[in-house]
Amino acid sequence: MNTHLNLHSTSIVIGDECFSVLQDFLLKNQTSKVFIIVDSNTKKSCLPVLLRNIPILLDSKIIFSKTGEDAKSLKSFEDICLQLINNHIDRKSLIINLGGGVICDLGGFVSSVLKRGIQFINMPTTLMSQIDASVGGKVGLNLSGSKNQIGVFNNPIYVLIYPPYLFSLSSNELLSAQAEIFKYALIYDEDFWHQLCAMGGVKKSHYNSIITQCIGIKCKIVSSDYYDWSERRKLNFGHSIAHAIEGLFINNNMPISHGCAVAVGIVCETYISYLKYDFAQKKFHSIINNILRIFPIININETQYDLIINYIKFDKKNSNGEFNFTLIKDIGCALVNCSVSKEEIISSLNFYREKCQK
Ligand code: GLY
Numbered sequence: 533m534n535t536h537l538n539l540h541s542t543s544i545v546i547g548d549e550c551f552s553v554l555q556d557f558l559l560k561n562q563t564s565k566v567f568i569i570v571d572s573n574t575k576k577s578c579l580p581v582l583l584r585n586i587p588i589l590l591d592s593k594i595i596f597s598k599t600g601e602d603a604k605s606l607k608s609f610e611d612i613c614l615q616l617i618n619n620h621i622d623r624k625s626l627i628i629n630l631g632g633g634v635i636c637d638l639g640g641f642v643s644s645v646l647k648r649g650i651q652f653i654n655m656p657t658t659l660m661s662q663i664d665a666s667v668g669g670k671v672g673l674n675l676s677g678s679k680n681q682i683g684v685f686n687n688p689i690y691v692l693i694y695p696p697y698l699f700s701l702s703s704n705e706l707l708s709a710q711a712e713i714f715k716y717a718l719i720y721d722e723d724f725w726h727q728l729c730a731m732g733g734v735k736k737s738h739y740n741s742i743i744t745q746c747i748g749i750k751c752k753i754v755s756s757d758y759y760d761w762s763e764r765r766k767l768n769f770g771h772s773i774a775h776a777i778e779g780l781f782i783n784n785n786m787p788i789s790h791g792c793a794v795a796v797g798i799v800c801e802t803y804i805s806y807l808k809y810d811f812a813q814k815k816f817h818s819i820i821n822n823i824l825r826i827f828p829i830i831n832i833n834e835t836q837y838d839l840i841i842n843y844i845k846f847d848k849k850n851s852n853g854e855f856n857f858t859l860i861k862d863i864g865c866a867l868v869n870c871s872v873s874k875e876e877i878i879s880s881l882n883f884y885r886e887k888c889q890k
Pocket of ligand 1: 764
């Protein structure tokens with residue numbers, strides 16, 4: 533089954549038609565040269581599939597990125613730009629980002645600023661990037677351990693999502709994406725939440741329909757607030773605390789997956805939502821239990837609270853020195869720009885730790 537969606541200037545294709553769409557584009561458009569950015573994983577597992585399906589891409593130039601979040605540094609940005617310049621990229625070239633969220637963010641940022649902009653296509657290869665990072669036009673880099681501090685909004689011409697790329701993914705990578713899938717349900721669609729809880733975990737046979745539901749929600753939200761001042765911030769539920777925890781663990785040289793951090797963020801931010809809004813207790817417990825049942829415990833101790841709060845100060849949603857969170861007042865109903873105090877954040881971290889000790 534194939535799904536075609538549009539978001540601003542991007543055409544999104546989910547399913548195996550993405551190869552014929554890309555082939556048609558390449559045949560109809562006079563690109564001077566095609567560059568494919570890969571990392572060691574996608575070079576091995578995804579590039580051969582792409583080249584087998586579109587043999588004209590055998591003439592393209594392959595550009596290598598590091599793997600992992602480290603690749604979104606200024607140093608790797610410079611490295612990718614130099615590889616492209618040394619291979620004579622020009623403004624009529626095309627860049628294909630073949631990889632997970634890191635490659636889509638880094639490759640999208642390079643494409644946006646190198647020679648003042650080169651057209652690009654995202655071919656996301658992880659569940660996380662297929663349901664989120666590849667769509668919506670946010671591209672960027674990390675700075676000194678803080679995530680996505682440098683970036684622009686710029687749309688790929690296509691997002692081509694081929695779910696079978698996921699068949700080679702590890703169970704940890706799938707688990708990581710599951711936190712974002714839960715997030716979509718919690719902010720937008722209660723029926724989807726019940727469906728996910730009943731599934732008890734994402735399986736191969738669910739990929740196509742889950743990706744289509746998540747991307748459908750993302751397109752609806754982003755089309756009403758591309759620049760992320762209001763509605764789009766719903767997508768950030770769980771992420772104020774998640775980004776802080778992720779930053780903390782990166783700086784301690786013990787990185788945890790984005791999804792595991794989002795799971796902690798969802799628990800803590802659901803707790804703050806429960807404190808602040810008239811939230812049904814049964815639903816509150818259903819969220820907490822479903823998340824904690826699936827995700828590993830992340831060890832946080834009280835001595836780290838000040839550091840966590842300091843990381844949250846860098847969150848782009850904050851304004852006038854206040855912490856601005858996205859919260860939920862019910863399953864499927866998110867509220868943006870909610871002012872949250874330091875004390876509420878600390879009591880949510882205490883709640884997480886207590887729950888994990890049980
Ligand atoms: N990943 C959140 C957003 O695209 O806004």
